[in-house]
Amino acid sequence: MLEISNAVYLPDAEIELSAIRAQGAGGQNVNKVSSAVHLRFDIGASSLPPFYKERLLALRDSRITGDGVIVIKAQQFRTQEQNRADALQRLRELILLATKVEKKRRPTKPTLGSKTRRLEGKTKRGAIKAGRGRIDF
Template sequence: MLEISNTVRLPDDEVELSAIRAQGAGGQNVNKVSSAVHLRFDIHASSLPAFYKERLLALHDRRISGEGVAVIKAQQYRTQEQNRADALERLAELIRSVAKVEKARRPTQPTYGSKQRRLEGKSKRGAVKAGRGRVEY
């Protein structure tokens, strides 16, 4: 059971884990042992609340395919158990990231003082540049 929040939990049978051989350097260990983990999670068929599903499917993330399947490949560690735990934690983090609702920004106008300071700085800079011109006698 993967715990997302206090109220949301994901049953183990909704997450498909398979062991594969890792890529990259590592010599005989990488070539012989299937220590990397390939995680597949079907968002449509999951028991997640509708809010989570909508936000996950709307997310523009390369880990989520067009069919609504999240695919995570974990091969950072040497053992399959560590890679399995890493993949599950990354899935939980992906789901948690869509749960945060950003506060809407209310646009504001610059204050009178900030406008005056900006214009004063511009005129000082202009005077410095004007002073660099050709000197006439």
């Protein structure tokens, strides 16, 4: 059972884990042992609260397929147990990221002091450039 928050849990039956062979360098261990873990989680068929489902489906993430299935491949570690724990942790972080509500930004205007400093800087720079011209006698 995966704990998302104090009130929200995901039963193990809703998370499909399968062991596959990892990609990349690693020699004989990678070629023989199925230590990588492929995690699939169907958002629509899960027991998550509707708020969580809506936010997850609205999330623009490459790990979420068009039909609302989260696919995570974990192959960072040498053992299957560590990769399984890593995949579950990444699923938990993705769900928590989707439910995080950002504060609405209040637009602000530059202060009078910052405006004057900017204009003074532009004037100084213009004077420097004007001084670079040809000198006539």
